[in-house]
Amino acid sequence: MAGRLEGKVAIVTGAAGYLGMAHSVHMAREGARVVVTDIIDGQKTVDAVTEAGGEAIFQRVDVTSWDDVQRMADDTRAEYGRIDILVNNAALVANIQKPWTEFTPDEWDRNLAVDLKGMFMCARAVYPTMQQQRSGRIVNISSGTMMIGMPNFLPYVSAKAGVIGFTRSLATELGTDNITVNAILVGLFPHEIAGLDNMEAMTEMVMGMQALKRVGQPDDLSPTVAFLASDDAGWITGQAIAVDGGLVRSGG
Numbered sequence: 001m002a003g004r005l006e007g008k009v010a011i012v013t014g015a016a017g018y019l020g021m022a023h024s025v026h027m028a029r030e031g032a033r034v035v036v037t038d039i040i041d042g043q044k045t046v047d048a049v050t051e052a053g054g055e056a057i058f059q060r061v062d063v064t065s066w067d068d069v070q071r072m073a074d075d076t077r078a079e080y081g082r083i084d085i086l087v088n089n090a091a092l093v094a095n096i097q098k099p100w101t102e103f104t105p106d107e108w109d110r111n112l113a114v115d116l117k118g119m120f121m122c123a124r125a126v127y128p129t130m131q132q133q134r135s136g137r138i139v140n141i142s143s144g145t146m147m148i149g150m151p152n153f154l155p156y157v158s159a160k161a162g163v164i165g166f167t168r169s170l171a172t173e174l175g176t177d178n179i180t181v182n183a184i185l186v187g188l189f190p191h192e193i194a195g196l197d198n199m200e201a202m203t204e205m206v207m208g209m210q211a212l213k214r215v216g217q218p219d220d221l222s223p224t225v226a227f228l229a230s231d232d233a234g235w236i237t238g239q240a241i242a243v244d245g246g247l248v249r250s251g252g
Ligand SMILES: NC(=O)c1ccc[n+]([C@@H]2O[C@H](COP(=O)([O-])OP(=O)(O)OC[C@H]3O[C@@H](n4cnc5c(N)ncnc54)[C@H](O)[C@@H]3O)[C@@H](O)[C@H]2O)c1
Pocket: 013, 014, 015, 016, 017, 018, 019, 020, 037, 038, 039, 040, 061, 062, 063, 064, 088, 089, 090, 091, 092, 093, 114, 141, 142, 143, 144, 186, 187, 188, 189, 190, 191
């Protein structure tokens, strides 16, 4: 398999999920060996990568556990000898939808722990390896909801806004190590989400706001993840790129 990620080792968090699986398969097609990580079983993603002719292993990782994320970095290094790419994709995706006054402090803490602190912990865990290599790519998955101020998902949207500040600040700190850090403002890629009962109406509404009048598919997004993870993107860092069919028409 020849591609722009030939010889690279990539960790994808939340890789058992809808988009994480697509990113894993796409990066494997581009030549990366993929460490599929998730709090739930990721064997389906490993199988999908294998079917696509790529190589992947699964590690069960809760991104809110420091022990787990350290083990993730240690085991990846033990297995493959390097870590080139971290895709911070895991999130509690819009799992609770309600007016902001109904969110409890515990729900807020849990959202922020998975969606924002988890990214810090994963980056912190892979950093010593990337620093030693003097190269690395960190791709943080944010959401266009923070640009449009989507109501009824306050902790999620707040965490995804935090991801942009995290990306910019970390990019500045890691520039001296030749490590790039970028974010993607992901538009709507509808799929069944537990706790979300109005996906059809939301899809119609969002499509009305998009410049491109069709529903986004994972393959509309994964190539940008792979690009930001590749050597081709070596001069891009600290950026937030919207991949959303023209939903928001400016960067983060
Ligand atoms: N689908 C969309 O329309 C959309 C829009 C904007 C942003 N995004 C972002 O894209 C990413 C992927 O979303 P998706 O639509 O594939 O959702 P998904 O729910 O299918 O995937 C999220 C994955 O994260 C995992 N996860 C949850 N908590 C975890 C934890 N503590 N540790 C490790 N893994 C954990 C879940 O098990 C799941 O497999 C998320 O960051 C999401 O915010 C998605």
